[in-house]
Amino acid sequence: MSVRGSTQSVASDAVVVDRVSMIFNEGKSNEVEALCDVELVICPGDFVSLIGPSGCGKSTLLRLIASLISPTSGSVLVNGKSASQARVEQDYGMAFQQSGLFEWRTVEKNIELPLELKGWSKSRRRQRATEMLELVQLSDFGSHMPWELSGGMQQRVAIARSLAAHPPLLLMDEPFGALDEMTREHMQAELLRICAASETTVVFVTHSIPEAVYLSNRVVVMSARPGRITEIIDVDLGADRDEDTREEATFYGKITEVREALRGAETTDEPRGIEDR
Amino acid sequence: MTFGKIIRAVGPPLVFGAIFLGIWQLIVEVFDIAPFLLPAPSAIWSEFLDRSDDIIDATLVTGANALVGLLFGVVFGIAMSFVLMRYQVANELVTPLAVALNAIPIIVLVPVFNNMFSSTSEVPRRLMVTLIVFFIVMVNVAKGLRQVSATHLELLHSYAASPREILVKARIPNAVPYLFTALKIAAPAAVITAFVAEYFGGRQNGLGYSITSNAAASRNAASWAYVIGACALGLIFYLVAVGLEKAVSPSQPQGSTQQPTGGLTPGGVSA
Numbered sequence: 001m002s003v004r005g006s007t008q009s010v011a012s013d014a015v016v017v018d019r020v021s022m023i024f025n026e027g028k029s030n031e032v033e034a035l036c037d038v039e040l041v042i043c044p045g046d047f048v049s050l051i052g053p054s055g056c057g058k059s060t061l062l063r064l065i066a067s068l069i070s071p072t073s074g075s076v077l078v079n080g081k082s083a084s085q086a087r088v089e090q091d092y093g094m095a096f097q098q099s100g101l102f103e104w105r106t107v108e109k110n111i112e113l114p115l116e117l118k119g120w121s122k123s124r125r126r127q128r129a130t131e132m133l134e135l136v137q138l139s140d141f142g143s144h145m146p147w148e149l150s151g152g153m154q155q156r157v158a159i160a161r162s163l164a165a166h167p168p169l170l171l172m173d174e175p176f177g178a179l180d181e182m183t184r185e186h187m188q189a190e191l192l193r194i195c196a197a198s199e200t201t202v203v204f205v206t207h208s209i210p211e212a213v214y215l216s217n218r219v220v221v222m223s224a225r226p227g228r229i230t231e232i233i234d235v236d237l238g239a240d241r242d243e244d245t246r247e248e249a250t251f252y253g254k255i256t257e258v259r260e261a262l263r264g265a266e267t268t269d270e271p272r273g274i275e276d277r
Numbered sequence: 278m279t280f281g282k283i284i285r286a287v288g289p290p291l292v293f294g295a296i297f298l299g300i301w302q303l304i305v306e307v308f309d310i311a312p313f314l315l316p317a318p319s320a321i322w323s324e325f326l327d328r329s330d331d332i333i334d335a336t337l338v339t340g341a342n343a344l345v346g347l348l349f350g351v352v353f354g355i356a357m358s359f360v361l362m363r364y365q366v367a368n369e370l371v372t373p374l375a376v377a378l379n380a381i382p383i384i385v386l387v388p389v390f391n392n393m394f395s396s397t398s399e400v401p402r403r404l405m406v407t408l409i410v411f412f413i414v415m416v417n418v419a420k421g422l423r424q425v426s427a428t429h430l431e432l433l434h435s436y437a438a439s440p441r442e443i444l445v446k447a448r449i450p451n452a453v454p455y456l457f458t459a460l461k462i463a464a465p466a467a468v469i470t471a472f473v474a475e476y477f478g479g480r481q482n483g484l485g486y487s488i489t490s491n492a493a494a495s496r497n498a499a500s501w502a503y504v505i506g507a508c509a510l511g512l513i514f515y516l517v518a519v520g521l522e523k524a525v526s527p528s529q530p531q532g533s534t535q536q537p538t539g540g541l542t543p544g545g546v547s548a
Contacts, residue, residue: 066435088437100428104450104526113446117436 020074036226049212057227092169093162108142316498343471346406354414421455
């Protein structure tokens with residue numbers, strides 16, 4: 001699977017990004033060209049990571065898919081609909097680096113929030129929240145307040161919330177960026193389990209190479225200023241990845257491949273070291 | 278809170294207060310200080326007992342002024358904060374004004390208000406309290422309505438939430454702690470304002486008038502006895518505000534969330 005032109009995209013594609021450019025503050029002195037001519041097709045069931053140096057526009061690309069911002073040119077399709085239509089129909093869930101839990105709501109009520117906005121009945125919401133808590137293994141914490149939970153647990157609640165409406169697509173912006181290494185690896189395994197169980201397509205922004213390689217079946221490497229896709233690397237570590245996978249030669253091989261792709265993307269115009277965490 | 282915790286919290290200041298009063302009493306007796314200079318605590322206390330009925334009446338008068346002004350100020354302040362949140366123009370017009378008022382002792386407007394109403398009216402004092410409370414509540418609640426976390430806003434946009442839904446799900450709950458911060462500042466400020474407003478004339482029935490008139494007649498101990506009433510009134514208002522906060526918002530560990538710290542106090546009431 002690689003980059004396909006818009007003419008080949010089909011309605012069943014999860015995400016189609018077609019020749020998208022994004023320029024902030026266009027025509028002003030502080031104009032920034034964040035993305036240039038980006039094309040990307042994501043199939044249902046894919047786990048795609050966007051990786052690149054700071055300021056390469058990977059978060060911008062994610063926000064474009066989420067329709068939180070609109071592209072300067074080009075188009076974005078989600079589930080065969082325009083991105084804004086997909087947003088209105090809540091076709092995707094979203095998770096950020098900050099868990100973004102509402103501190104005045106219980107854990108359960110936080111998970112119910114997207115369902116409230118969809119107009120679900122109270123009993124139906126409560127039932128779904130209970131299911132989601134089970135999925136992220138926090139069944140005993142439904143009536144707790146967010147601040148009573150550890151950072152990793154809060155992030156699990158945020159993931160449960162983003163999946164509560166059973167969206168086919170999950171958009172994640174460095175969700176584990178603020179967690180310590182141990183919690184982070186545990187959360188990665190959890191995320192794979194949850195996504196496999198719920199058959200969700202994931203677009204995952206990260207700046208950690210091992211994280212991208214471990215989680216994804218495709219790693220999208222981006223270059224900075226203006227952000228563009230320089231390479232897409234397929235990864236196949238098998239469906240039953242576990243802690244041992246992290247010590248295998250294929251895992252290291254892919255890490256090296258991604259790192260070299262990043263370095264190549266970087267050295268084309270800016271000969272600087274890169275963050276290779 | 279257990280009994281032991283209450284003792285530990287209240288004990289030290291009580292002991293300190295008792296020691297302070299003891300030293301005060303001792304100094305007055307040892308140096309034989311004239312009562313019109315500094316009355317002894319024992320003298321103040323006996324005046325307090327003698328005049329307790331009158332002190333309670335005066336406290337109720339001043340307290341009613343503070344309470345009425347506080348309620349009106351809170352209602353108008355909350356209403357105005359919604360206007361400021363909704364209309365950026367209003368925010369740009371009013372907020373600098375509120376900040377400017379911070380530097381002006383607007384309590385000096387009381388004589389002007391007194392001229393506007395009849396001399397037996399409580400309205401000028403209540404109006405003054407309303408004005409002071411209004412700005413404190415407006416500035417703080419507007420801040421709470423506006424300063425919603427960026428992640429919360431992005432999340433709600435990703436759910437395609439309407440502005441009204443964002444108001445109900447994020448802005449209003451976010452402003453609640455700000456309202457209580459404002460109340461904790463506004464409640465004592467209401468008492469101080471009601472009290473000081475009596476210094477500028479009007480009806481002669483409240484605590485402020487009683488203190489000045491007794492002081493003018495060199496009945497210092499009596500003046501101080503009314504001060505006890507004033508202290509009690511301020512404390513009651515503050516404790517009710519704290520109690521309301523405890524009752525409404527669930528207990529949180531200190532510093533865990535973005536609770537507002539401190540607040541803007543326009544009005545220049547620092548008496």
